Amino acid sequence: MASLQPVRGTHDLLPEQNRLHDHIAETARAIGELYGYHRMTTPIFEFTDVFARTLGDTSDVVTKEMYSFEDRGGEHITLRPEGTAGIARAYISNGMQQMSPVKVSYIGPMFRYERPQKGRQRQFHQIGAELLGVEQVAGDVEMIAYGAHILKQLGLWDDVTLELNTLGDPESRAAYRTVLVDYFKGHFDKLSEDSRTRLDKNPLRILDSKDEGDRELVANAPLFADYLNENSQQFFKGLTEGLGDIGIAYQLNPRLVRGLDYYCHTCFEFTTNTLGAQGTVMAGGRYDGLISTMGGPQTAGVGWAAGVERLALMVGEAPPAARPVALIPMGDDAERHCRKLAQDLREAGIAVELGYAGNMKKRLKRADKANARLAVILGDDELAKGVAQLRDLDNSDQREVALNVLIETVSKG
RNA sequence: GCGGGUGUAGCUCAGGUGGUUAGAGCACCAGAUUGUGGCUCUGGGGGCCGUGGGUUCAAGUCCCAUCACUCGCCCCA
Structure with missing residues (x-):
């Protein structure tokens, strides 16, 4: 083995593998054009604040996975761990509400200091899309259709399941969160150690725990559906109807959650069982609170992101190059x-x-x-x-x- | 960050209980075939046996550490 190793969790993309990545990127870009989404590119690094504020100081991504450093001018800089925050920052910086609705897609490297595994690297690539300024559920339906279309075009449709849930509006979620925390506090002694810390940081995540004991508790936990107000119910109904109208099958998963407060309503993931523990291929949802959290105007948003390396593992081989x-x-x-x-x-x-x-x-x-x-x-x-x-x-x-x-x-x- | 597995040629892997020049297939190069590829045959180049330390007369093999990959947890795309 050569003594010159690449940095842990980074990989060279040799020409054949690079062609596969290009194929995925180009497929995503071309499908995006069909839906009216155009590429935009934001910097690979931002002020640390951009991510710290949007991702919340409780998320692991912020607390222990960011590549942060001080540059020569003393600025606190972070290599982006995901794509949405940069787009949201750019939306505000460039006054893009003038162009509403904003429909953009992106691709690029992301950085997270995680323990590497197959389909999980420290420098990896994501494709993604954002729709800003549309509060109607039609936007959510279009977003999911767009993502599904890419997976179909890549030939992955048969290996993938669309899981769907709603997080309700802020009012509904706050109500649910309260009863959920009360419920779990009542069974604190039976909670796993991980979930005890989640109870403070991110109680909804307990619903997604893989611990056996937690699962038993979760099975008897109050249901989010019972705490959705009229508005939230209507929105979710619109989503499922919309997906039905265009013939996209989905599976309801009440345990599918997001931790951060600016997420609301639609929450979806395309998952597979062909990648081991890294089962999420594409994930997204609605985040009406994000732009305002960052100090911009109240702006509705929906988006998704997908890991190119994971897609590449599933696609397997690039289409053959032109024969010379x-x-x-x-x-x-x-x-x-x-x-x-x-x-x-x-x-x-x-x-x-x-x-x-x-x-x-x-x-x-x-x-x-x-x-x-x-x-x-x-x-x-x-x-x-x-x-x-x-x-x-x-x-x-x-x-x-x-x-x-x-x-x-x-x-x- | 936590627990398990694996590191031998560019790749995939053999190398019982420590024993002398570390092997195969594929790939690569050359020749058989001086203006005709794939197939075949022959030959050849390639290895700090991941790295460092230890035990031993002797370590690819045993022990410790470390690095990397990998499976799961955490988290997440």
């Missing part, structure tokens, strides 16, 4: 002629593999390895006659083609 045409010159004159020919072919949109050296055997071998579909063999004899040998590398058919119709012939395949 290999040029095989023999001799100096032919070499020079091929230089020009390669340029012309490339400018005509044809991928060209130009062997840099070697005899014909080596060059053909290399052409084969490059998965070339055709080889253009050009030697002194051919040059003198104004022709080239055009060899089909799949079936070994070889024929003579006049140089002045070569590009045309190759273009036709």
